Amino acid sequence: MQETPLISKELFCTQVIENQEAMFRTARAILRSDEDAEDAVQEAICAAFAHRGDLRSPEKFKPWILRILANKCYDACRGRRPTVDLTEVQDFLPAPSADPTERMTLWQAVLTLNEDLRCVVTLFYYEGFSIREISGILGIREAAVKTRLSRARARLRLLLREE
Structure with a gap:
């Protein structure tokens, strides 16, 4: 007999939708790439869904899923080598006469x-x-x-x- 998860599929999906922006911002802050952040968010959602029975307090969903996400991001960081193809970066090099009124x-x-x-x-x-x-x-x-x-x-x- 299978144990019923504490958080339903519907509640899980609702919580993911409510927290999707926070998840993306967090992943983007760690990984610095929109594509990598999207991949990490997707992996975190899948992992969280598979282990949703481990969440004992549904009100703690956001920190719980962000912890899973942070771990996925750090796994991605460990798995990649920091290399840059200079031809990919040449278009992003600062222009010689950048507008001094531009503010960061x-x-x-x-x-x-x-x-x-x-x-x-x-x-x-x-x-x-x-x-x-x-x-x-x-x-x-x-x-x-x-x-x-x-x-x-x-x-x-x-x-x-x-x-």
């Missing part, structure tokens, strides 16, 4: 941060998670979350002042 947006500045800093900033400021929740999602100590947030703020201040 905050999100653009966030995207320039390294993966660890970018992820905590996204979860804290864009998704509204507490330090404790981020600690649980990323599997790091609360002190590490605070340190990363502090470093990210300092780096963002510096980046935005340079602009």
Whole structure:
């Protein structure tokens, strides 16, 4: 006899739809590529669905699925080698006479941060998670979350002042 999952398929789908933007933003913050982020979100949804019986409190769905997503993103990071074909990048090199009135947006500045800093900033400021929740999602100590947030703020201040 099979045990009935605590979260129904319908509730699972509803929760995924409600959290799809947060999932994509989180994955994008870690992976820096829309395509990779979409793949990671898809893998996380499949893994979460397969293990939806493990979720004991449906109200904790968002941190639970973001934890799964973060793990999928980190798996993707470990699985790829950082190589860049220069012919792919040549169109993105800055123009010699860039418009000095152009300003970097905050999100653009966030995207320039390294993966660890970018992820905590996204979860804290864009998704509204507490330090404790981020600690649980990323599997790091609360002190590490605070340190990363502090470093990210300092780096963002510096980046935005340079602009």
